[in-house]
Amino acid sequence: MKVTIVGSGYVGLVTGACLAEQGNNVFCLDLDPKKIEILNSGGVPIYEPGLKEMIERNRAAGRLQFSTDVAASVAHGDIQFIAVGTPPDEDGSADLQYVVAAARNIGRNMTTPKVIVDKSTVPVGTADKVSAAITEELEKRSLSADLCSVVSNPEFLKEGAAVEDFMRPDRIVIGTENTPAGLRAKEQMRKLYAPFNRHHERTYYMDVKSAELTKYAANAMLATRISFMNELANLADLVGADIEAVRQGIGSDSRIGFGFLYPGTGYGGSCFPKDVSALSKTAKEHGRELKILGAVDAVNEIQKYVLVEKIEKRFGKDLSNMKFALWGLAFKPNTDDMREAPSRVIIAELVKRGATIVAHDPVAMPEAKHALEQDFQSNPQGLKNVSMVDNPMNALDGADALIIVTEWKAFRSPDFDVVLQKLTRPIVFDGRNLYEPHAMQELGIEYHGIGRHN
Structure with a gap:
């Protein structure tokens, strides 16, 4: 499958490399030219065991590319993962400006149906904001909002063991809308994650808001234990x-x-x-x-x-x-x-x-x-x-x-x-x-x- 990862930071790089490892054609976008230069020259801007070797292997196989070209990234992937940062705002809330900006870029450039996946850790209701931003951009070009469906697919990666966590997950959480477009998106996500479910089913399907809350609930529980x-x-x-x-x-x-x-x-x-x-x-x-x-x-x-x-x-x-x-x-x-x-x-x-x-x-x-x-x-x-x-x-x-x-x-x-x-x-x-x-x-x-x- 053709997949685009918007954001080549910690979550984006691990997601892109691991999906490429499963045979998908992955395009990783980042607006920071220095980061893309490092990646295209064989370096990795973060330390994560096993990640550098996986990136090198899939770049050499032609399954993984890195670029700052927004239009090319949107044209590439039928599934568009948003994996940009959500730093804490001054009041403690998640700053969604980069998520919304990524959504707008997708809306400005898409011409064919896309599944938009929120991979960033985002609060409940973010999928609605992403959908609204894309819809607004599509309407400016007199295109139908039915071209896209927004999915919540939170990550559960431990730093230091992220590659292993992605390749052998405890669970895969996918939140979709109960609409025709949402059902089509659910089927595409099922195909994308099929290699991870060969031995037993690890995927939990739910509504979008429940998926968004699941990520925060998991981390809050672990922090509570500590x-x-x-x-x-x-x-x-x-x-x-x-x-x-x-x-x-x-x-x-x-x-x-x-x-x-x-x-x-x-x-x-x-x-x-x-x-x-x-x-x-x-x-x-x-x-x-x-x-x-x-x-x-x-x-x-x-x-x-x-x-x-x-x-x-x-x-x-x-x-x-x-x-x-x-x-x-x-x-x-x-x-x-x-x-x-x-x-x-x-x-x-x-x-x-x-x-x-x-x-x-x-x-x-x-x-x-x-x-x-x-x-x-x-x-x-x-x-x-x-x-x-x-x-x-x-x-x-x-x-x-x-x-x-x-x-x-x-x-x-x-x-x-x-x-x-x-x-x-x-x-x-x-x-x-x-x-x-x-x-x-x-x-x-x-x-x-x-x-x-x-």
Whole structure:
């Protein structure tokens, strides 16, 4: 099938590459010429395991192309995916300007029937706005609105495992209209996703608004589990319990399960913070306050400061002349995404207290440099107290303590003899509970986890 992807960011690139992998002819559009230049020269503007190789393979096979040509992109695809960004607005709602602009471009250029698919994470009612924008453009050219049908097909991709998630999905959600055009669109979507349903049916068909809400509901539920466990971990610290034992005790209940029950320094990234906020905003627009989600967001913001509080409790408020090694900058492993990353808060707060930071991350350091430059715009002198090194062990040289922020596999089993040799003091603040307290104690390491009890 001929498919167009409008937006060559994280969701668009993964969607385009994976659909091309299934034999479809995919045209990826982006209005940023620098991004298209990178893609056409063999590069990939984001880090995602397996994505670069898949793009190279399908470009070579002629199934995947990248361009800034809007007219060509609309002419190409019978199915047009809108996968542009929906950043949070000042009031917390999703900014739909790029979604509506993409819809208008499609309406201005289409001459044959198209299925328009909202792949971006968008609030309930967005499909109506997309349909209205396209219809308005079609009517300007005296064309029938029956030429298109808008479908909601939200993505459920985990950064760091997005290719695997797309190729072997837990579920595929498709929302269509109960109209002749909607039924035709449903059939085309069924054909497009047929390769993903060979072993068993993974697709759930529903109305458009239910599909739009499903995406937000899923992320809000996962964010809730994280904040819930972080609250319990903080309580465990106070009462002397071990949150790891608690996690195993409740996770073994089949009604609860183990997923997203790992306490830490709070969630970040492009999805959970934005989607929790946008869902809360949607509810307020309809006269309803989602009190649980308000608490989820508040707990998460507080959690980003937990490691700083532990460090302050151990060393005092004045951290002048103190040096800390920090392992992990990205908000989670297997990505270079620095959006809402807890490391940004931790670094800013420690620098504010006079500390020097030497950080390492396996892939996120270039992105981290850009993010920290933004964070320290009002205090450029503070940024001089932050440096990055290519080897995690080099970050330890002369440091007063090691801080772990991201649970990269490379950090799970370090040579602790070298760690002890390089650190000025044998102290570890583990924001992801990578290590067992009793094992650290046996090594002579003073260990501070999240809700862990020796």
